[in-house]
Amino acid sequence: MTGLSLLIPLALCMGLLGLGAFFWALRSGQFDDTDGAGMRILIDDEDDQG
């Protein structure tokens, strides 16, 4: 029982953390352009630095 009182709140907190992260991602527009995200890794931005 003593273990549970620690583990259950811990598990719930971690779950909530995940949920919060998902909400944050949704709000910051990370799912607005799923096609573009896949293509952006191909962009070579070294020209900008130079």
Added chain:
Amino acid sequence: MAARPIEIGQDDIGESLFAVPGIHCAGCISKIENGLANSPGILSARVNMAAKRVAIRHDPTMTPPDLKARIVALGFEAEPLADPGVDLSAAENRTLVRALAVAGFSSMNIMLLSVSVWSGADGATREMFHWLSALIALPTVAYSGQPFFRSAWAALRHGRTNMDVPISIGILLTTIMSLYETATNGPHAWFDGAVMLMFFLLAGRCLDSMMRGRARAGVAALLKQTAPGALVLEADGQSRWTASTALRPGMKMLAAAGERLAADGRVVEGESGLDIAFLTGESAPVRVRRGDMVQAGALNVEAPLTIEVTAAGPDTIIADIARLMEEASQGKSRYVRLADRAARYYAPAVHSLAALSFAGWMIAGAGVHHSLLIAVAVLLITCPCALGLAVPAAQIVACGALMRRGVLVKDGSALERLAEVSEAVFDKTGTLTLGRPIPTNLSSLAAEDRAIILGLARASRHPLSIALRMALEAEGVAPVPLGQLREVAGEGMSGDLDGETVSLGRPRSLINLFGLATEYRRDGHSLLLHFTDELRPDASETLQSLRDMGLKTLIASGDRPEALEDIARQTGTTAIGALRPADKLALIERLKDQGERVLMVGDGLNDGPALAAGHASMAPASASDASQLTADAVFLGDRLAPVAVAVRAARRTVRVVKQNFTIAICYNVLAVPLAIAGKVTPLVAAVAMSLSSLVVITNALRLRRAAK
């Protein structure tokens, strides 16, 4: 998110949204984003690849035409979008995704607690776990249940019932009973069932909303929008950018070449060609000069015009057409979707079953508490997972398959209506034919002449020149470089070949009243080049395969009957000619009265009313904007085959949906007696619910290859 207004320093940052249909790779993204960000006055640019849009944050003094010019300078076509912020369907979808995420989180956590209860936790542990479940479930029901409660309440207020009524009652009753059980330290709490039910149903809703959103974004990317405003000439000779909502009759607006008109009006100065493809689907520009009336949405292609506004905003012709279309499509909005038709029988059946089992156990003397528990079990076990999840799942899989084949279906109801059609009516120009001129007698020319013609044609944007260029380039002809190339609007192209004048121009003699032709002149002699509008390459096969599926076919065209003879013979289809838009509409109505369910396939504005009136409708992507907006599905490319593919896929989808209903009914036949007998524990309910959902989704996934 880039489209959202920035809170800090809002006054000194402007935001604009542009549709850029030409974006298709990583290179385009970087070219636009870096190119724009490096140009003065622009703070940042963000491309949305899925929606083919660019959101630009810029100096507020920059107007949409300035920004458009910057994008065009990078080599992309761009159209300003009127109001960036408002996107209702995206907002609705986001609400559903949030509700789904919350329901998913809680159902997993509650299930964790429930599993330990099922595996034998009792006494104080069970009580604590039940309370914990309640703690998680109550806020979840309050948050994730909202879409159901709202829709159920709306239906009840109007004295109707829909799928959401039994769902809402089921969820609420289950939660309340479980809370009572928890408070009285009873053996079973049903929080897991209630929350899992919401999770499955919300997953279905999300799929449905996502499918609609994706198709709409696809069509919107193809569409050109009306201009958000225009440069207005003030009394003092200054010009000022004015939003289209602030335009008033009597104002004088300037339209540069390459701009769309923001309002209806009369030309007061200048002469130019206007592209009114959004009305007609025809790409050849129409000549306008002083005194001519012009329509909002028309693209000015040649020279600057000064236009006196006669009607703006809701009074424009394009707005009128939109209203007409909306009225004509009223019939379609009365169409009752399969899931809702099923719900009509399902909801009362579920309610009476639950009420009957409650009454039955009361009579048998089981007591209010026990009888209520059994009624709740019946409600939970009969809750329409299959209807809520399987129908959208099947439809989104089918729509995805069709999208890969170049057919954009607007929503699930369109798919259901497509499956029911019994007669297909085709427009001719632009639908059965490609709707663009193809030269017919090029092969009779000498190689040298062909090279000269290509040299002339590639310097012009006239549709006939483009047709010549495409045909000759396809044959691998190399153009002859010409000097002094000149294009006189309405007359033609001329150029210089070693001191000899060569030209392509309007025929001097009026030989063929209806056919398209251009005259090639060189060194005193001249030759007429003829053009025809080619049949789509697989038109005959497609019509044949539609007939093989049991559909009747018919061609309805505005052309002269003589012009249809050839096509009617080639496709083996009856053709009716000389139909005005109202006649086409009347034809559809007549067929409807005969009991046919008509699939209308058309492209021009003259097909608009018929498209809206048909039981289902399709339009090629080359169609006028109005037609694309009205049609249930838009198909891309030069081939007509997608029409047959879409009908076949729609029929398969409806078959799978019906199979899913059968599976759901079988499941109920097995599970409901158990529930009525009082044998269903939360464990049984959870297993049964997940299992039935998995089975219907697996069945829906078979549609992945539906569009082959």
